[in-house]
Amino acid sequence: EPEVTQTPSHQVTQMGQEVILRCVPISNHLYFYWYRQILGQKVEFLVSFYNNEISEKSEIFDDQFSVERPDGSNFTLKIRSTKLEDSAMYFCASEGVYTEAFFGQGTRLTVV
Amino acid sequence: AQRVTQPEKLLSVFKGAPVELKCNYSYSGSPELFWYVQYSRQRLQLLLRHISRESIKGFTADLNKGETSFHLKKPFAQEEDSAMYYCALEEGGSEKLVFGKGTKLTVNP
Numbered sequence: 001e002p003e004v005t006q007t008p009s010h011q012v013t014q015m016g017q018e019v020i021l022r023c024v025p026i027s028n029h030l031y032f033y034w035y036r037q038i039l040g041q042k043v044e045f046l047v048s049f050y051n052n053e054i055s056e057k058s059e060i061f062d063d064q065f066s067v068e069r070p071d072g073s074n075f076t077l078k079i080r081s082t083k084l085e086d087s088a089m090y091f092c093a094s095e096g097v098y099t100e101a102f103f104g105q106g107t108r109l110t111v112v
Numbered sequence: 113a114q115r116v117t118q119p120e121k122l123l124s125v126f127k128g129a130p131v132e133l134k135c136n137y138s139y140s141g142s143p144e145l146f147w148y149v150q151y152s153r154q155r156l157q158l159l160l161r162h163i164s165r166e167s168i169k170g171f172t173a174d175l176n177k178g179e180t181s182f183h184l185k186k187p188f189a190q191e192e193d194s195a196m197y198y199c200a201l202e203e204g205g206s207e208k209l210v211f212g213k214g215t216k217l218t219v220n221p
């Protein structure tokens with residue numbers, strides 16, 4: 001069964017550093033998402049991406065965040081200058097035209 | 113304002129007992145509602161969605177628009193049902209999911 005794959009599974013970074021979280025969505029899916037879950041809190045929507053552009057973003061997704069799909073397969077989330085409060089589990093998801101959203105296993109980001 | 117409310121953070125039942133995980137939502141339009149499950153060390157996966165009206169792994173959920181609820185039920189819980197359960201809402205015109213805080217279900221032998 002096809003899966004959404006995220007790398008790395010765990011990333012530790014120093015405050016102020018840039019991080020890139022990677023995701024390989026399910027092929028032939030058209031909609032791509034990033035969510036995050038701070039420890040003990042709910043899963044929160046960050047951004048959705050369709051047709052090579054952001055279709056919707058939350059207020060969390062400020063100028064420090066960006067997404068791209070550079071080669072038509074990988075879908076990346078970049079945090080330009082990480083803050084302590086960016087520490088969270090980041091989930092990528094992809095969705096086809098007639099399917100539900102399929103989630104990756106997550107990347108745990110720890111900012112120290 | 114919280115749009116998806118799961119009032120129970122933890123729920124513990126014995127094997128064979130009925131279980132109900134509560135979910136209430138706040139949305140004026142016609143929402144699409146889902147239950148996602150996350151087993152230990154596994155990814156979030158869809159359990160069921162209200163429009164399909166299926167029973168998956170013995171679980172059912174009925175959308176009650178009058179009570180704005182989408183409670184998840186199973187008549188006889190099994191130990192392998194132990195997991196985190198998240199209720200989620202998709203608003204009309206949006207593709208994003210709005211999640212509740214989740215309920216951790218523990219089914220004891």
